[in-house]
Amino acid sequence: xxxxxxxxxxxxxxxxxxxxxxxxxxxxxxxxxxxxxxxxxxxxxxxxxxxxxxxxxxxxxxxxxxxxxxxxxxxxxxxxxxxxxxxxxxxxxxxxxxxxxxxxxxxxxxxxxxxxxxxxxxxxxxxxxxxxxxxxxxxxxxxxxxxxxxxxxxxxxxxxxxxxxxxxxxxxxxxxxxxxxxxxxxxxxxxxxxxxxxxxxxxxxxxxxxxxxxxxxxxxxxxxxxxxxxxxxxxxxxxxxxxxxxxxxxxxxxxxxxxxxxxxxxxxxxxxxxxxxxxxxxxxxxxxxxxxxxxxxxxxxxxxxxxx
Amino acid sequence: xxxxxxxxxxxxxxxxxxxxxxxxxxxxxxxxxxxxxxxxxxxxxxxxxxxxxxxxxxxxxxxxxxxxxxxxxxxxxxxxxxxxxxxxxxxxxxxxxxxxxxxxxxxxxxxxxxxxxxxxxxxxxxxxxxxxxxxxxxxxxxxxxxxxxxxxxxxxxxxxxxxxxxxxxxxxxxxxxxxxxxxxxxxxxxxxxxxxxxxxxxxxxxxxxxxxxxxxxxxxxxxxxxxxxxxxxxxxxxxxxxxxxxxxxxxxxxxxxxxxxxxxxxxxxxxxxxxxxxxxxxxxxxxxxxxxxxxxxxxxxxxxxxxxxxxxxxxxxxxxxxxxxxxxxxxxxxxxxxxxxxxxxxxxxxxxxxxxxxxxxxxxxxxxxxxxxxxxxxxxxxxxxxxxxxxxxxxxxxxxxxxxxxxxxxxxxx
Numbered sequence: 229x230x231x232x233x234x235x236x237x238x239x240x241x242x243x244x245x246x247x248x249x250x251x252x253x254x255x256x257x258x259x260x261x262x263x264x265x266x267x268x269x270x271x272x273x274x275x276x277x278x279x280x281x282x283x284x285x286x287x288x289x290x291x292x293x294x295x296x297x298x299x300x301x302x303x304x305x306x307x308x309x310x311x312x313x314x315x316x317x318x319x320x321x322x323x324x325x326x327x328x329x330x331x332x333x334x335x336x337x338x339x340x341x342x343x344x345x346x347x348x349x350x351x352x353x354x355x356x357x358x359x360x361x362x363x364x365x366x367x368x369x370x371x372x373x374x375x376x377x378x379x380x381x382x383x384x385x386x387x388x389x390x391x392x393x394x395x396x397x398x399x400x401x402x403x404x405x406x407x408x409x410x411x412x413x414x415x416x417x418x419x420x421x422x423x424x425x426x427x428x429x430x431x432x433x434x435x436x437x438x439x440x441x442x443x444x445x446x447x448x449x450x451x452x453x454x455x456x457x458x459x460x461x462x463x464x465x466x467x468x469x470x471x472x473x474x475x476x477x478x479x480x481x482x483x484x485x486x487x488x489x490x491x492x493x494x495x496x497x498x499x500x501x502x503x504x505x506x507x508x509x510x511x512x513x514x515x516x517x518x519x520x521x522x523x524x525x526x527x528x529x530x531x532x533x534x535x536x
Numbered sequence: 537x538x539x540x541x542x543x544x545x546x547x548x549x550x551x552x553x554x555x556x557x558x559x560x561x562x563x564x565x566x567x568x569x570x571x572x573x574x575x576x577x578x579x580x581x582x583x584x585x586x587x588x589x590x591x592x593x594x595x596x597x598x599x600x601x602x603x604x605x606x607x608x609x610x611x612x613x614x615x616x617x618x619x620x621x622x623x624x625x626x627x628x629x630x631x632x633x634x635x636x637x638x639x640x641x642x643x644x645x646x647x648x649x650x651x652x653x654x655x656x657x658x659x660x661x662x663x664x665x666x667x668x669x670x671x672x673x674x675x676x677x678x679x680x681x682x683x684x685x686x687x688x689x690x691x692x693x694x695x696x697x698x699x700x701x702x703x704x705x706x707x708x709x710x711x712x713x714x715x716x717x718x719x720x721x722x723x724x725x726x727x728x729x730x731x732x733x734x735x736x737x738x739x740x741x742x743x744x745x746x747x748x749x750x751x752x753x754x755x756x757x758x759x760x761x762x763x764x765x766x767x768x769x770x771x772x773x774x775x776x777x778x779x780x781x782x783x784x785x786x787x788x789x790x791x792x793x794x795x796x797x798x799x800x801x802x803x804x805x806x807x808x809x810x811x812x813x814x815x816x817x818x819x820x821x822x823x824x825x826x827x828x829x830x831x832x833x834x835x836x837x838x839x840x841x842x843x844x845x846x847x848x849x850x851x852x853x854x855x856x857x858x859x860x861x862x863x864x865x866x867x868x869x870x871x872x873x874x875x876x877x878x879x880x881x882x883x884x885x886x887x888x889x890x891x892x893x894x895x896x897x898x899x900x901x902x903x904x905x906x907x908x909x910x911x912x913x914x915x916x917x918x919x920x921x922x923x924x925x926x927x928x929x930x931x932x933x934x935x936x937x938x939x940x941x942x943x944x945x946x947x948x949x950x
Contacts, residue, residue: 294590294661297654297688323656355775430659450593451613453909456933458925461909482592482613 318343319362366435424472476533595651602940632683633950651949693730719756734791769813821859846882886930914945
């Protein structure tokens with residue numbers, strides 16, 4: 229084995245260079261219209277709804293990815309710095325992207341930062357208590373605030389038809405208002421004493437704030453625990469379930485069936501374990517291909533899970 | 537007005553194949569990212585990190601090296617066993633929860649277990665990629681390796697006693713399969729440390745009572761920060777900062793607004809117990825523990841900047857802090873028992889039978905590592921890996937027999 233600077237895995241840098249070659253034939257055409265580069269796929273969907281095909285919307289975060297740590301290529305970094313508008317989430321969400329966002333900002337690329345446009349909530353508990361919660365999109369009302377900031381920024385771009393933009397923005401505002409109203413109506417079926425999300429998802433603070441839920445954080449035992457569980461392993465979760473009386477917990481688990489079984493066997497607690505969509509849209513053939521669908525799917529799962 | 541298909545659509549659908557010549561704005565593995573893959577082995581870019589799959593929970597495993605240098609990975613979720621390859625015979629092994637840094641005749645050989653956790657403070661993300669043997673960092677004599685809790689960013693420090701070389705490795709480059717040195721500073725032979733602090737580092741200078749630490753940038757330039765640290769020994773990173781043990785207390789280093797800052801946390805003025813010369817904890821947690829020679833247990837709360845000294849209920853060879861709601865400590869007694877201790881009083885809350893007495897009698901080094909729900913204990917002579925439920929009377933939840941002596945053991949996926 230060679231001893232220094234060993235490359236045991238394919239060099240991604242070399243692959244990236246090849247990608248750059250493949251790109252050269254196409255970039256010139258990007259001059260045809262404004263380029264809007266968006267960090268997260270949730271915001272990418274919203275921007276696309278607003279601007280339609282009037283601009284080239286480039287979403288950096290892929291489906292089913294983690295907004296905190298996704299990485300971009302050098303070409304995408306250059307694209308970001310050359311963009312006509314950059315749209316990001318902010319509030320510290322895009323940790324892996326921040327240096328590129330800063331570089332674009334340093335070159336005076338116009339930017340809309342969603343976190344600057346909303347009423348920010350802080351985390352209430354845990355090691356992150358007091359720091360801003362970046363997951364604003366779980367409240368459609370706050371997404372409306374972001375749309376209100378996006379529309380004038382998009383209107384500034386060269387070659388945008390203001391009337392078409394105003395029409396699509398108006399239509400999408402209507403969709404968001406309808407979503408908000410539908411969520412409220414759907415959640416109204418949940419009895420007041422059951423409006424609790426027992427969860428290890430950490431993104432529902434804004435939804436809880438808007439629709440009057442209590443978020444009860446709970447330790448969800450993982451696979452090593454469930455391999456040979458005892459009652460004490462489940463105590464935290466059982467306490468949360470018994471305190472709230474909920475029939476469903478909303479947890480991300482690699483083995484939900486084992487968790488359900490362990491709760492029944494060790495603690496005689498019978499609950500369903502349901503996963504929600506959290507930080508990323510999915511691919512087109514999965515459950516959350518766009519923001520509105522993601523929100524409606526989560527709403528239905530929560531309402532079904534907590535209703536009598 | 538647009539003739540090009542928006543790139544978003546290319547990223548979202550396999551239809552991109554027909555437009556491959558124009559889809560290169562992203563790296564080509566994006567073409568494989570249809571979003572459907574959940575299998576770590578087949579989804580080269582399902583997760584957010586190049587070449588890795590994101591998981592619903594940590595891919596915890598025990599990665600062991602036997603006396604012949606054979607590296608073996610036990611998956612604690614499905615209990616499968618995988619041979620990862622062979623390194624030299626190690627004299628010591630350090631881990632950051634993803635990589636194993638094994639000291640062999642080659643220098644410091646690095647094994648990527650392929651499983652790790654990204655700590656975002658408010659939550660965690662879990663990843664798995666292909667395991668790999670990455671090669672060696674060359675150097676003379678025994679090495680002191682210091683890691684952070686993040687296996688995707690910052691540096692990893694290596695100090696070679698034989699030559700006095702102080703090396704900072706690029707941790708992010710390791711994830712690309714490449715061993716790259718950010719700096720290598722020549723120094724005097726003898727004991728020393730390179731302690732990574734974010735993307736910066738502390739490097740020891742001098743020996744014995746005259747030892748001090750000096751801040752260095754990733755390029756090896758002095759940052760201007762420095763502090764005395766007599767008889768520097770032992771280091772660990774918590775989510776508060778990097779801890780360096782000194783004879784008169786600990787230094788706590790962190791990066792605040794891009795600046796390297798060093799705080800001193802002195803031992804209590806009336807302390808007579810020997811200083812801690814190593815520290816251990818549940819990875820990332822603020823509270824760490826170390827033996828005060830044979831006179832007790834030092835517990836350092838890095839958030840409160842506070843030491844406390846607890847009595848040792850029996851002669852101990854190792855101690856670690858779980859930092860759970862009950863502030864438990866775990867200790868390995870000289871007779872091979874694992875003790876669960878009350879973090880306030882040091883009283884024994886629970887204990888196991890002597891599980892690794894033969895290993896300790898033979899001068900081998902059983903590893904005891906604390907996790908949130910479980911602890912793991914290796915018995916090299918006993919050829920066994922125990923999983924212990926420290927919150928439930930030190931119950932042994934599972935035991936795994938190993939084919940060869942697990943001389944060195946690291947819990948990975950953390």
